[in-house]
Each structure stands twice: as structure tokens, then as C-alpha cells.
Amino acid sequence: MSPPLRILGIETSCDETAASVVLRDEEGGGRILGDVVLSQLEEHSAYGGVVPEIAARAHVEALDTLIEEALLRAGVTLKDIDAIAATSGPGLIGGLIVGLMTGKAIARATGKPLYAVNHLEGHALTARLTDGLSFPYLMLLVSGGHTQLILVKGVGDYERWGTTIDDALGEAFDKTAKLLGLPYPGGPAVERAAARNGNPERFDFPRPLVGDARLDFSFSGLKTAVRQAAQSLEPVTEQDIADICASFQRAIARTLKDRVGRGLKRFTGEYQSVDRPALVVAGGVAANQTLRQTLQSLCDGQGFRFVAPPLQLCTDNAAMIAWAGAERLAAGLPADGLNVAPRSRWPLDSEAQALIGSGKRGAKA
Template structure:
């Protein structure tokens, strides 16, 4: 089976062609991503109206490019997929309507993919991972720990009670004048800093459960900067490194609790999968790799280009659903909010 997939939930316009061979072997035939960073950088963050207009301007050409790079035409497709939510609703509308139009014109199944499910299933595309597994989903808008039992079968163990970790990275970068986007900027600055230079809190660490909190950590970074008599490049690097170390410690602590809960529920300890844009952070990966080894399990982290928003993960999630006989009506309404645990699988329909 082969699908064309579209991703427009935030500030990347993306199209991909993905194939599924056999039970769970995937091939990415093309994966095209057009970043809008230059358009949003002057504003220090994503402007929804600008994002939607940019998707509208570029999506048709990206779809054609994805097909050309795959060496296929529309007649080779078995389905058309697009992110149906959650995300910035203007962008989600652009992608969904484009996919619906292609599906209607070609008489193909349409699949509205939950963006979070795309991240959740990426490890099955890259590593052929079997169910169940534990997922740490960390991005600009999401921070949660989830048991992944099957397609459409998700149980949330914990989430953030305030800010997502990616948002904390962005706001820390802004506080330290490091530029946009915040995640890569903090990681770059932190390479020249001392992670022990500034004492910062580890919110929720050591407490029962699997929830997160990052607003207090952001406040501590702001206060630490205000207390500095001299704020130069080295001070920024030290604060960035200290913040990054605090985040890694918190995520590792929460994942340790989640692995205990996962073992109690499933009888197995892991594997632990980390996905989402923040999963590209190498310090975080190393910290979670150490945690997994100490817990007698393994960490699975997708390649960097499949951690950030991309259409290949949307295509794979669509293929997983299509293989179960699932598709969506053309009157599907895009959703700005769409909890992962609200999804259903073939057994639930």
C-alpha cells in the first residue's frame, strides 16, 4: 500500500509518499518539508495567519515534488492522508481540504490522522517496534507519557499541568536573547556552558505519579538572569546548560515513574520511545538512554528528521489505519484539539 500524506499543523509545510510492505515494514519514498522559520522569526514565534497563508501558497507544489521524488503519479496511490488535528486550525484546514480534494478526484480513501498518533507510531516505521511500548511525547505544544497498546489504543499516564517542555525551551531562549526557534538555540548555547553553574529547581521530581510542570522552572531562569550583575555570552551559556540539565533530570524522573506503572500494567519494562520535536535534543536523549539502561530496557528515538513535524509520520500512521480497514469521511471536521486517548481502533468501531 502507498499513501500520499500532508502535514500542515504548525509552521512546516510537508508532503510525503510512504509505502507499507507486509505486516509492519515501512518505506519512505519521499519526505519534503518546507520550513517557515524565516517568516516567523521577526515575531519571535509562530503567527497562525502567516502560517496558514504560507501553507496555502506552497502546498500544491510540495505535493507534486513529493510525488516526483517518489517517482509515482496519483494513479499509484492507495489513499491520501492529512493531519486532521490537533494544531493551528487554519493550517490544518489547508492540509485537510487539499487531501480531501485529491481523494475525491481520484476516488481514494481519505485518512484524517491525529498529529500525536503520527509521533506515537514513528518508532514502528523506523524500528518495526511491536506493541505495547511506553511513549514520552515532547514538543512545543505537548508533554505527556502514554502507554501505546495498539492502533487507536492509548492510555495517558501523565502530562504537563502547565507548560509543555518545548514551550519552556522557547521562552527560556527568549529570556536569554538566544533567538528563535528556542529548542535548537538553547542546545547550541548550552554546549559552551556549565550545567552546574546555576542552581535551578526540578519541578515535580521525586513526587508520585507521572505529571510534569515547567512554569516554575521558567520563572527560576528569569530570576537567575535578573540577579546577574553581568549578563554576557558565557552567562547565557551557563544558564542555558543549567536549564537543559534541569529539564533532562525532570523528564528522566517522570519516565522512571512511568516505567514502573507500565511494568505493573503490561508485565514488561519498556521499551521507552521518545518522540516529538524536543526529542531531537542530544542531552535529553543521552539522559533517557542512561535511564533506560539502568532500568534494564532500551530507548528508541527516531532519526532527527522524523522527530520534528513531517509528513512521513502522518503517512505511516495512515497506512497503519488503512491496513485495519479504517478511513474517514470527506465531511471530517479538522480539530484544533484532539486528545490522543480519545482515538479508536478497528476493534472499537
């Protein structure tokens, strides 16, 4: 039992500016009191991807207003807030600076504690806010920058079981869409194209790492196969695009079924005492209905509960950041000092071996 906590969350890691106020009650349950998200989709769509400088400037222009609106919707003032939680990484460094510096300023002015939150921890703990899950559980994080299978053992206690060895799944969707002349963001565009009577059996695209004992992922070879198929058909028709997208999604679904299925079996073997094990899916790609149906069927077959938070909480949002701050505060974890720095790279499992992108800024994933 802990006293009720009201946390202000700030999220600016990529191309959404967001602020939220979340309540954590005495029994550990959560409720979103006020939540505001401003998308920068129009600013970046002409470039086919996120432009970091444009994103950072947009955060600067909007963040103060969004925080004010979140507090207004929650019916509270800064005096009623118990702590500030701001995304500190991983993400685009310019955006992270905007959000974290704003959080620092509010914490300094109000005397409230500051929690510099790992964006991935926000995703990892969202299911406890929405569904009241107990530890441990397994999380599949699929987004534009990450594809990971993570064991969530407790607040601040995570073990990465698998990660991508090249591209993230969201990146594969975006690049496939761009290759086919579909709009940004690529995930929804590919899904819509596939739904236009696309034939998922027309192209037999590869399923990277299927059958491998490791739990890692790979999508670069699949992207290459899509490019080769499109080039062989030039000029592509609307039906060609629909068939390629449907076949691409089918290959992704079959890959996830194998990779995640092995993870579920490992969880069952290591945590036999857990009565109703759970798989949580998080990240923007979690909105894809074909992938959700695949994971739901997989969980049903292995006796797992499948938890997919509401779509607005799968993509970047500040409610998950506020909730992560509330969980850390309730668990008695120390707040961060005002000298804490943003981190463009920040693996959730600090003990995991870096597979890609290790350098001065740390491991990419």
C-alpha cells in the same frame, strides 16, 4: 498479512509544510518513498514564534508544489496511491484547514479513501515505521505544544499516563531563549549556548514534581526561576547565558529522569510478559542531545530499549502522517468522510481527564 499500501501524507499543523509517500509492505514493514518538508523558519524568526496567519498563507502557497515533488521522488502518480492521509489536528486551525481541504480535494477527485490523522498519532506510530516495534510500548512526546507520557497499546488505542499541568517543554525552551536574547527556535539555541562551556552546576534550578507519585510534568516554575536568575545578573554576559542554559538543561534532565523513570517502573509492573520493553521519544525537543543521553542512560538502567527516530522524523513531517494512515488502513479502521472537520484540540487519549485548557474546542491536552 495485508497487500502493499502506498499512502500520500499531508502535514500542515504548524510552521512546516510537508508531503510524503510511504509504502507499507505485506509484512507490516515500512519505507519512505518520497518526503519533502518546507520550513517557514525565516518567516517567523523575526516574531520570536509562529504567527498563525503567516503560517496558513505559506501552506497555501507551497502545498501543491510539495505534493507534486513528493510523488515525483516516489516515482508514482495519484493513480498508484491507495489512500490520502492528512493531519486533522491538533494544531493551528488555519494550517489544518489548508492541509485537510487539500486532502479532501485529492480524495474526491481520485476516489481514494481519506484518513484524517491525529498529529500525535503520527508521532506515536513513527517507531513502527523506523524500528518495526511491536505493541505495547511507552512514548515520551516532547514538543512545543505537548509533553506527554503515553502508553501505545495498538493502532487507535492509546492511554495517557502523564501530561504537563502548565507549559510544554518546548515552550519552556522557547521562552527561556527569548528571555536571554537567543534566536528562535529556542530549543537548538539553548542547546548551542549551553555547549559553549556552560557550567550546569552554577544554578540550582527547581525540578518541578520530582518525587510526586503522579506521572505529570510542570515547567512554569522552572521558567520563573530562569527569569529571576537572569534579572539578578543584568546585564548578563555570554558566560552567564551559557551557564543559565546549561543549568536549565540539567534541571530538565533530572526532571525527566524522575518522571519517566516512574513511568518505566509502572510499565514493567503492568506488562511483565513483554521481553524487551521499549521507550520511544518523539517531538521536536527529542533532538536535544543532553535529554537523549539522559533517557538512554535511564533505559539502560531499567532494561528498556531506547528508540529515538531520526531527527527529521522527530520534528513535524508528513511521513509519519502517511504511515499513520497506512496503519489505520491495514488495521481495517474506517476511512473518514469528506465532512470531517479539523480540530485545533484533539487529545490522543479521549478518555483522559483534561488538566488544562478545556472549553468549547475540547481539552487542550
